[in-house]
Amino acid sequence: MSAPLLELDGLTVALGTGGVELLSGLSLVLERGERLGLVGESGSGKSLTALAIMGLLPEQMRVSGGLRFAGDDLPALPEERMRRLRGRRIAMIFQEPMTALNPVMSIGAQIAEGRRLHLGESRAEAEAVARRLLDRVGLPGPRFDLGLYPHQLSGGQRQRVMIAMAAACGPDLLIADEPTTALDVTVQAQILDLLDEIVEETGAALLLITHDLGVVSETADRIAVMYAGRIVETGATEEVFARMAHPYSQGLFAASPYGLDLRRAPGGPRPRLKAIPGMVPDPARRPAHCVFAERCGFVQPDCLRISPRLAPLDSGGARWPHLAACLHPRAGGLAP
Amino acid sequence: MTLEEEISAPQRGRGLLRAIFRSRNLTIGLFVLLLAIGMAVVSEFWTPYPPNALRIRDKLQGPSLAHWFGTDHFGRDVFSMIMAGARNSLEVALTAVAVGIGIGVPLGALAAARGGWIDGFVMRLTDLAFAFPALLTAVIVTAIFGPSAVNAMIAIGIFNIPVFARVTRGAAMGLWKRDYVLAARCAGLGDAAITWRHILPNVNHVLIVQATIQFALAVVAEAGLSYVGLGAQPPQASWGKMLSDSQTYIYSAAHLAIFPGLAITITVLGLNLLGDGLRDLLDPRVRRQR
C-alpha cells in the first residue's frame, strides 16, 4: 500500500514559540483525482493551510503534527527539495491574477518558466508546450500570442493563464485559493469548468479553497468546513449539504442569501437572514472548550467544558466518512 | 468578549514616549537634534568666550581645559564659535525647509486635487527647478541680492519647493481615490476642505520624514554656501565658514577643521537617523497593527 498523496495528521501551526495556535490539529487525506473543497470565512485558517502545504509560512510560525506529501515529511524537507516540489508537483492558483502574474514578463515566458526550471527544457520546447497549454485553457493563437503581457488581458483571461501556469509541469496536487472570487459570475462559471476539466484530464488532486458554498457544492467531491483554525465538519459534499451536522455549517448556509426563504405575507415585513451572532474569536482568545459555543444557537452546558474532536456520524463503510466536531450534532434537515 | 466590552476595553501600549525609546535611531537622532538646538539657544545668552572676541595672543592653540576645542588664527574660541554656528546652521536650514513646505506642499496638494492641466503645469515647473544645478541658482540669487544668510535661506529654500511639491502630490494622488474622499464629497465638502481635513493629515507622516531629510541636506548646503563665501557673512559664526578658514592651517592646526567638520557630520547623521526612526514610528502600516 503506497502512502497517500497528501496527508495532514493533526497539523498545527502556531505563532512564535509562545504558541498562539492559528491551526489546531487538522487531519485529512487527499488522493490523486479527488476534489476537496475547503470552506470557511476569513480567519478560519483555510489559506494558511495552503501556505503550510506549500512550505511558504512566515518564518515566525511553527508547524507541528504530520504533514506528508507522497510519503515525504514536508516540514522536515530541506528548502532545496521543497523548491523542486513547488510548481513541479504542487502548484497553486491564487485569487488575484493581476498581482500573482509578473507584469513585466510575457505570458508565454511565465508559463514556460516552470518547465525550463523543473524539467530542464529548452526555450523552444517549453514555449511549444506553453502554446498548447494556452490553446487548452481557451486562449487560442494567434489572437492570444505568447508575447502578450498580463495587462493586455481581462481578469478571466489572466486567470486562464494562471491555470495554464499551474498545469504546466503536470502537478499531482493543484491548490486553488479563491480562484474565482475576483471574477464576475459568468466568467466564474467558465473558470470553474476549466479547472474541473484540467483536473479531470491530468488526474491531479484539487484542493479548492473558497468562502462560497455554491462554488464548493458544484466543484468538490467532498468538503471540509473550517472554523477558527479547525475542521468542524467534513464528508462527501452531498452528505454534508444534506445534513449539515455542525451548527456552524448550518449557520453559514442559513446566513447566506441562498438560505433565505423569500415568501412574505403581503404588506408584512421582509424576511430576515439568519445571521450568526457575534464574531469569529481572535486566535489569541479562542476558548479551551468548543470554539463555536459562544455563537451557537444549540449550545449545551457540556459545550462550555469540552473541546469536541472530529467524530464519525455514520456507521462507516462510505468512501469518505462524514465527521463533525460537535458534541450535539444536528440530526439533519436544514431549517428552511 | 462581547462587542460592548471589546469597544470599551482599554487600549494596549500606545505610549508615544515608549515607542520613541524603543527605537534606537529615533533616540539618537532626537538626542543629537536637541543637543544642536540646545547649543544654539544657549549661545544666545552665554558662550564660554564671546565668539567674536579676537585674542591674537592665544591664536592657534590646541584643545585644552581653557579652550575645549582650541582657538583659531585670530585666537577666537572654537567651541564658542561652534555654538554660535549651530544657531546659524539651524536657522538657515529651518527657514529653507519652511520655505519648501510653505510653497511646495500647497502646490503639490493643488496638483493632486485638480489634476488635468494644473497638475501638468505644476509638475513641469518642478521639472524646471530640478533641471537647474542647485549651486548655480544659489550663485545667481546671491549675485543678484548679495551674499548673506537670508539669501542663502532663499536659495536653499527654492530647491526644497519641488521636492515637497512632488512628495505631497505623489502621496495625495492615491488618497483622492479612497472611498472616504467620496464620502466627504457626499457630505458636501469641496476640494479645499477635503484637502485640509482628509488629505494633508494622511500625508503628514511622509512630509515629516521628508522634512528631516531636507533639513539635513540644508545644513550641508548652508555649510557649502558659506564655504564658498555666499552664505553667512562675518562676523556671524558659521560652520561652513570655519571650515573654509581652517584650510590654510590644515597641517599645523587640524582641530580647526575637525571640530566644525564633526559638528556638521554629527548633525546630519543625527537628522538622518531621526528621519529613519520617524518613518518607522509614523508608518501607518506598522503603527496600526494590533
Add this chain to the structure above:
Amino acid sequence: MRTAAPLLEVRDLVREYPLPRPSLFAPRPVLRAVQGVSLTLPAGSSLGIVGESGCGKSTLARCVMGLERPQEGQVLIDGEDIYALSRAGLRRARVKFQAVFQDPYGSLDPRHDVRRILLEPLASLQPETSRAERESRILEALEAVGLPSAAAGRYPHEFSGGQRQRIAIARALITRPALIVADEPVSALDVSIQAQALNLMMDLQERLGLSYLFISHDLGVVRAITDRVAVMQAGKIVEEGPTQEVFAHPRHAYTRRLIGSAPKPFSGRRRRARAAQEAPA
C-alpha cells in the same frame, strides 16, 4: 407617499468618459459608461441594480450621489434635478440622500475618530444644528446601527470589517436622509457578518422609512433586500421588474445567463456548465 413625485427619478442618463487618443491626430474615443438609463424609486422601497464589472452600475451610483455630472439626462430627488441646483442648493439637497461604499477599510478616514467621522456630514450639511443636537444625533446614529456610545471615541482601525460598515451606515444616517445609495455595501464582508449587515439595513428601512438604491454584483444579496431590481449590461438596463418576478421568470437572455451562472449549493457537480451552455450567446 407624501408627494406625488417619486423620491428618486433618473431620466435618460448618459455618462461618457473620454479615452486617450490612440494616435496623435485620431479623434478621442469615448467610453459610454451609462447609455440612457431611466429609473424610478418610490419612497420607502428599495431598488437593486445588478450587473457585472464594467456594466456602468457604479458610474450610475456616483451620478445619483451627485458626484459625477452626467452629459445628458437628469437625476431628480424629490422632484428636484440635483445637477440643475446651485452649489448651495445641492448642499441643502444632500441632506436627503447619503451614501454607503463598498470597502469598509477605505471608506473611513484612518486619522479621524468615529465622532469626527459621523459629525462631518452633519456639520457640513446642517450647520444650523446646535452642539447638543449634534451629540444626540451621534448617539442616535450609533444606537441605530447597534454600536455602543463608547465607539464614538475610537478610531477605525480598532473595529472589525463588519463594525466599520456599521459606522459607515451610521454616517449615512446622521442627516436623517430619505434615500441611501449603497454601492456594494456588503461585498467585502464574510457571509455571517454580511447577514448581520443586511438585516440591519432591512431593520433601518422599516424603522426609518428609508429607500435604498442598492448596487451589487451579488444576485443573492440583491434578491434578499430589494423590492425591484434592474439588470444592467454595457451601460443599459436590459430588464427591470419586481425582484421575485425577475428571479423567478427572467425574460432577458442576459438575466437568465447571470442567474444560471451563479453557483448554488445543493446543485451538484457540473450543473453549472450546462447552465452556461444553455444561454444563447
